[in-house]
Amino acid sequence: MNQNKILLVDGMALLFRAFYATAMSNYYMINSKGVPTNAVYGFVKHLFMATKNYGPSHVVCCWDMGSTTFRNEIFPQYKANRGEPPVELIPQFDLVKEVVEALDIPNVGLAGYEADDCIGTLSNEYSEHSEVIILTGDQDILQLLQDNVTVSLLKKGYGNYAEYQHDNFIEEKGITPMQMIDLKALMGDSSDNYPGVKGIGEKTALKLLTEYETIEGILDNLPNLTKGQRTKIENELDMLHLSRKLAAIHCEVDVNCSLDDAIFEINQERMMEKFNELEFKRLDSLLS
Structure with missing residues (x-):
């Protein structure tokens, strides 16, 4: 059959x-x-x-x-x-x-x-x-x-x-389908009107996910990020997690x-x- x-x-x-x-x-x-x-x-x-x-x-x-x-x-x-x-x-x-x-x-x-x-x-x-x-x-x-x-x-x-x-x-x-959720959580989505992490665009988000795989992996490695990346993410932690719920x-x-x-x-x-x-x-x- x-x-x-x-x-x-x-x-x-x-x-x-x-x-x-x-x-x-x-x-x-x-x-x-x-x-x-x-x-x-x-x-x-x-x-x-x-x-x-x-x-x-x-x-x-x-x-x-x-x-x-x-x-x-x-x-x-x-x-x-x-x-x-x-x-x-x-x-x-x-x-x-x-x-x-x-x-x-x-x-x-x-x-x-x-x-x-x-x-x-x-x-x-x-x-x-x-x-x-x-x-x-x-x-x-x-x-x-x-x-x-x-x-x-x-x-x-x-x-x-x-x-x-x-x-x-x-x-x-260059990422898995499931990583799309974390990608959108980081960079936001202007068409759906949520910001993600302000100052983190697609290029940076892809680089971080390629290196650390997930948002949890990125957060576990905050000391290894550039000062600018670390500051942006730390300032927007709540929105980062909220954006992931919206993206999934x-x-x-x-x-x-x-x-x-x-x-x-x-x-x-x-x-x-x-x-x-x-x-x-x-x-x-x-x-x-």
């Missing part, structure tokens, strides 16, 4: 990428009911191109469930630099889940956690017995790389990916999805009924 191949989809990453691909030129695909559908249409296109490319036996789609998570509770400024979503995107958040449901693909999410956390939890569970491919545009998910887990990062256009396995990640980055994908979320529910078998009639309702054309041809 062939091993299962499970595609875990970062729904929000695909939806946002699809939205901005046309929104930048003010094209929102507003249908006859006055509903913008450009993000949902592009999402489905990304999804179908990936299923055609990878041929998964199972597909699961994971979502953020609201803008507030446990990370905001421990650091209120987390992602506070992000504005409200455009009005044209807001109705598409629920609409895209309706489409995913019409494709008989499970929607998975849990309030208080991000899609990344759900993906990490399911990836750890599934990879014990199956091949897992994570489809996303978010490099943070690279920390989940391990045996049996591939991360496929969306590149410009459709059907273009940067694929990472555990070994080629180490070759390219939480892989013990209370979500589950039976593989029986995730078998990738689209009911063509149900799919076309939804596509016709939304006035989507030519999308089904991507499956053939």
Whole structure:
């Protein structure tokens, strides 16, 4: 029997990428009911191109469930630099889940956690017995790389990916996937709005992790650091530890999805009924 191949989809990453691909030129695909559908249409296109490319036996789609998570509770400024979503995107958040449901693909999410956390939890569970491919545009998910887990990062256009396995990640980055957490803890993440250690950039953080492997290793060797490095880290110890909690994908979320529910078998009639309702054309041809 062939091993299962499970595609875990970062729904929000695909939806946002699809939205901005046309929104930048003010094209929102507003249908006859006055509903913008450009993000949902592009999402489905990304999804179908990936299923055609990878041929998964199972597909699961994971979502953020609201803008507030446990990370905001421990650091209120987390992602506070992000504005409200455009009005044209807001109705598409629920609409895209309706489409995913019409494709008989499970929607998975849990309030208080991000899609990344759900993906990490399911990836750890599934990879014990199956091949897992994570489809996303978010490099943070690279920390989940391990045996049996591939991360496929969306590149410009459709059907273009940067694929990472555990070994080629180490070759390219010079650190292990798990060290990405400590890397972000040291250098911070401007897109997620936490600072890490002020004055420590990527180059220095990589150098320290290459030499001392972990934050604990760095702290155990503070006397061996330059005076500047030591001072910066000592002044920001609390933020360093907090940033690591923010950077780490939480892989013990209370979500589950039976593989029986995730078998990738689209009911063509149900799919076309939804596509016709939304006035989507030519999308089904991507499956053939």
